[in-house]
Amino acid sequence: MYTSIDKISDRFGFSTGGKFRCAYKNTRTIVTAGIVTILVIIALILISLVYVFIQMQKAPAAASTQLETLISGVITGNGFHGDESSGNSLVYLGLGIVSVAFGIIMLIIAVIAFLIILATLRMGQTYSFKADEQKFTVIYPKRIGGTLVIEYEYITGLTYEEWKYLIAPRCLDVTVHTKQGDFDFKCIHTPMSFANGITETPFNIIREKIGLSHEDESILINKDAAREQDPRFFS
Numbered sequence: 001m002y003t004s005i006d007k008i009s010d011r012f013g014f015s016t017g018g019k020f021r022c023a024y025k026n027t028r029t030i031v032t033a034g035i036v037t038i039l040v041i042i043a044l045i046l047i048s049l050v051y052v053f054i055q056m057q058k059a060p061a062a063a064s065t066q067l068e069t070l071i072s073g074v075i076t077g078n079g080f081h082g083d084e085s086s087g088n089s090l091v092y093l094g095l096g097i098v099s100v101a102f103g104i105i106m107l108i109i110a111v112i113a114f115l116i117i118l119a120t121l122r123m124g125q126t127y128s129f130k131a132d133e134q135k136f137t138v139i140y141p142k143r144i145g146g147t148l149v150i151e152y153e154y155i156t157g158l159t160y161e162e163w164k165y166l167i168a169p170r171c172l173d174v175t176v177h178t179k180q181g182d183f184d185f186k187c188i189h190t191p192m193s194f195a196n197g198i199t200e201t202p203f204n205i206i207r208e209k210i211g212l213s214h215e216d217e218s219i220l221i222n223k224d225a226a227r228e229q230d231p232r233f234f235s
Contacts, residue, residue, distance in 0.1 A: 014131070014132060014133050015130075015131070015132045015133075016130075016131050016132075016205070017128070017129060017130040017131065018128070018129060018202060019126055019127065019128050019129070020126075020127055020129065020187055020201060020202050021123070021124040021125065021126055021127070021187070021188045022124055022125055022127055022171075022185050022186050022187055022188060023121065023124050023125075023163075023168070023169055023171050023186040023188055024121060024124065024125060027121050027165070027168050027169070027186075028165050028168060030117060030121065031118070031121070031165065031166055031167060031168045032166075034110075034114040034117060034118070035114075035166065035167075037110055037114075038107070038110050038111060038114060041103060041106055041107045041110055042107065044099075044103050045100060045103035045104060045107060048096055048099040048100045048103055049100055051096045051099075052096035052097055052099075052100060118167065121168060121169060122169045122188070124169065124188045125141040125143070125144070126141060127139065127140060127141060127185075129202045131202070131205045134151060134152065134153075135149055135150060135151045135152065136149075136150045136152065136202075136205060136206055136209075137149050137150070138150075138183075138185075148183060150176060150178060150183070150206070152206070152209045152210060154178045154179045154180065155176060155177065155178050155206060155209075155210055156177045156178060156179060157177035157210075158174070158175070158176055158177065158203065158206055158207055158210065159174075159175045159177065160172055160173060160174040160175070160197070160198050160203070161173055163186055169188050169189070170188075170189045170194065171186040171187055171188050171189060172186075172187045172189060172193060172197060172198065172201060173185075173186050173187075174186075174187055174198070174201060174203045176203065176206060185203070187201050187203070
């Protein structure tokens with residue numbers, strides 16, 4: 001989940017830092033738009049194929065009529081004047097074939113572009129962090145800019161849950177609750193974080209600093225479950 005810089009042993013106590021990756025805020029919108037675009041192109045190709053199939057049923061008769069009209073025109077001296085209706089039918093067939101070919105090209109381009117975008121989304125954005133005995137500092141990526149400094153004494157809670165959406169990168173959605181507001185980070189999963197959860201993120205430092213251990217979490221969960229089953233809970 002994150003790459004940690006070696007801890008600094010100094011006379012002032014705990015100090016560490018490192019990097020971690022988070023998903024883009026508009027990941028869900030981008031994935032949805034990409035899938036919808038590809039599905040729309042596929043639908044248009046299928047419609048064009050149906051249209052071509054219908055026109056192909058008419059093509060032999062239209063071609064035969066067109067050829068007879070041309071030969072008749074040459075024989076009677078009227079020149080190369082074909083049958084307008086048959087000619088239009090053949091033109092429509094040609095346009096349908098061109099539409100299918102254009103749609104396939106657009107589909108290939110759209111799929112390649114979407115795969116590149118999806119790879120970028122899976123990489124996410126790289127954040128940096130520093131932590132010591134008093135505060136936890138997050139340095140945002142350059143495209144976002146800014147630094148967030150959270151002092152442990154102002155933290156009121158820490159919540160986290162799995163976040164997944166279609167083929168978007170799977171994340172652990174971590175929210176740090178403070179007296180100044182809530183700060184959300186969608187930490188992209190690695191195999192280790194997928195198996196071990198919050199302990200493989202830098203936010204485990206906050207979790208430990210505010211005294212929320214696995215045992216404490218189990219106690220809180222059991223207490224909540226017991227309260228919900230207590231009839232007085234709803235009174």
